[in-house]
Amino acid sequence: MEKPLSLALLFACAMLAFAPRAFAQDPLFADMGGKAGIDHLVDVFVGNYLADPRIRAIFDESNMDRVRAKMKEQFCVVAGGPCTYTGHSMEATHKGLHLTDADFNAVVEDLQDAMDTCNIPFSVQNRFLARMAPMEHQVVTK
Amino acid sequence: MRVVVYGLAMLAGLACGPLRADEVSADPVLFDQGKLLATGGVSQIEGAGGGGLATWALITGYGTRDGLGANAHYTTVLLPDYRLDTLGVAVGLFDRVEFSYAWQSFDTQAVGAALGLGRGYAFHQNIYGAKLRLAGNAVYDQNSWLPQIAVGVQHKENDRGAVIAALGGKSSVGTDFYLSATKLFLAQSLLVSAAARATRANQFGILGFGGDKHGGYSPQFEGSAAWLLSRHFALGVEWRTRPGNLKIAREGAGFDLFAAWFVNKHLSATLAYADLGNIAIRDHQHGAYLSLQAGL
Numbered sequence: 001m002e003k004p005l006s007l008a009l010l011f012a013c014a015m016l017a018f019a020p021r022a023f024a025q026d027p028l029f030a031d032m033g034g035k036a037g038i039d040h041l042v043d044v045f046v047g048n049y050l051a052d053p054r055i056r057a058i059f060d061e062s063n064m065d066r067v068r069a070k071m072k073e074q075f076c077v078v079a080g081g082p083c084t085y086t087g088h089s090m091e092a093t094h095k096g097l098h099l100t101d102a103d104f105n106a107v108v109e110d111l112q113d114a115m116d117t118c119n120i121p122f123s124v125q126n127r128f129l130a131r132m133a134p135m136e137h138q139v140v141t142k
Numbered sequence: 143m144r145v146v147v148y149g150l151a152m153l154a155g156l157a158c159g160p161l162r163a164d165e166v167s168a169d170p171v172l173f174d175q176g177k178l179l180a181t182g183g184v185s186q187i188e189g190a191g192g193g194g195l196a197t198w199a200l201i202t203g204y205g206t207r208d209g210l211g212a213n214a215h216y217t218t219v220l221l222p223d224y225r226l227d228t229l230g231v232a233v234g235l236f237d238r239v240e241f242s243y244a245w246q247s248f249d250t251q252a253v254g255a256a257l258g259l260g261r262g263y264a265f266h267q268n269i270y271g272a273k274l275r276l277a278g279n280a281v282y283d284q285n286s287w288l289p290q291i292a293v294g295v296q297h298k299e300n301d302r303g304a305v306i307a308a309l310g311g312k313s314s315v316g317t318d319f320y321l322s323a324t325k326l327f328l329a330q331s332l333l334v335s336a337a338a339r340a341t342r343a344n345q346f347g348i349l350g351f352g353g354d355k356h357g358g359y360s361p362q363f364e365g366s367a368a369w370l371l372s373r374h375f376a377l378g379v380e381w382r383t384r385p386g387n388l389k390i391a392r393e394g395a396g397f398d399l400f401a402a403w404f405v406n407k408h409l410s411a412t413l414a415y416a417d418l419g420n421i422a423i424r425d426h427q428h429g430a431y432l433s434l435q436a437g438l
Contacts, residue, residue: 100174100176100206100208101176101177101206101207101208101237102174102175102176102206102208102209103176105176105177105178105206106176108178109178112373122331122370122371122372122373123331126328126329126330126331126370127328127329129328130284130327130328130329131284131329133281133282133283133284133285133328134282134283134284134285134286136279136282137282142208
């Protein structure tokens, strides 16, 4: 009983490992305007974020050029684009910040505003946010 | 009319009252308004956080797990032969527990005269609700099929015991129990909710509890699907089955089509077409449903 199960799991893992190469490019990446669209989105988003009195203090100690660059990689990867994320894990970057759900949601609202500014349709916004949403579990530590 | 004036006064007071959280300071704010717009739902017909007819697993208001949310609502349902007005208040505690109170007035208009009760005879009931979120988060858990799950109770006290008995009802007091599961399918911009309710209520309790046809509890279903058009607008459909306990009525399922407008985190308005089917001696009770919620 145990052997077929582990074989099945192995097969499933192999399928997952090859899946990104087996399928054509994720349509979400194109729907968000490709690499250029995502880079612009991140610039607008970070601008919103740094102007938001609810949360801007979180970035007081950050090198914003690095944050922008890593976020562009990360958003590209999340959207299914041909990028590699070279930053730290979400757990590591948010460790010790004691962020709350209210902080997390304030960031989401700034991102939604940025996507509005970039004319990304609401349905596309939600497809992207659906992939980001589970990060709440890594980001919110309070 | 008096009900409406009181309701609007309550709503106005709440809508103007709250300070903006970001003006207060960086210190934790109790009423943190930290949830995303619309994710507290609106006020359902019995005063709990939900849709219109259906009860949702979402905890009412905009308090996160670190804060509180509170709101008041006024709902009116205008049917061909009846009118239902509801006024209520509710509080969500730490996105975990919800308490609600609603007062309902059901005006029988001309039917009251036909039943020998007098024109405009009204039934009233107090509804005390409590809800506990057991598991899941409808918004964040997008990588899992687990919905947000809550259990709840609604204790209802009707003031027309003698008339209820004459109509064939068993009791003027009843308690409903429900289990609700709500899931936001964010990638599809779709919110889906289902609830199972154990109830003896006749017309939500307006015509009492239990009856001469069926006296005890029966399991009933509530379902909603809402399509998010934007952060501020949602369109949806709901279905709610109800027991047929009374011989004089043929109570069945109700359904509604709704449009909800989340103006901001302090104010929402829901407009619906609701079809409640037969109520007492009148069929085809369908009409407009309007609900306003104001909160902090």
